[in-house]
Amino acid sequence: MSYVTKEGLEKMKTELEQLETIERPKITQQIAEARDKGDLSENAEYDAAKEAQGMLEMRISKLKDIIATSKVIDESQLDTSKVSILCTVKLKNNGTKQTQTFTLVPDNESDLKSGKISVNTPIAKGLLGKTVGETAEIILPNGNKLSFEVLDISLN
Secondary structure, three states: OEEEOHHHHHHHHHHHHHHHHHHHHHHHHHHHHHHOOOOOOOOHHHHHHHHHHHHHHHHHHHHHHHHHHEEEOOHHHOOOOOOOOOEEEEEEEOOOOOEEEEEEEOHHHOEHHHOEEEOOOHHHHHHOOOOOOOEEEEEOOOOOEEEEEEEEEEEO
């Protein structure tokens, strides 16, 4: 089972619908056109279309599986007294003295450019359960150590 936000689930359902109703027929058409060109043994267009079809079907299958086994996180049940999934956390890097803000999200919704990090990243794991004023000492996979002070915890 994987946890998702309501927004994340809707995004996956929309992508699945687009793949099934638009992309799948498009690739089927490409395969038919390539097949009409004759000998399939040396037909690069046919091979490329079949490969694209395989990738598309894998993505469709994966989305269906995630959607079927996902549990939507009830944001009203979240406790903002400590860092948890879906919390937005304002931090001070004790090494650089700079502040950073992250929102902890399920794996499939992470987007670093938007400040959304997976709850399974080393930084998020080190922050989980911390309260405002606490310091999180985090050891990264490369051995480097980071120290963050939790300045604020909120829900978006």
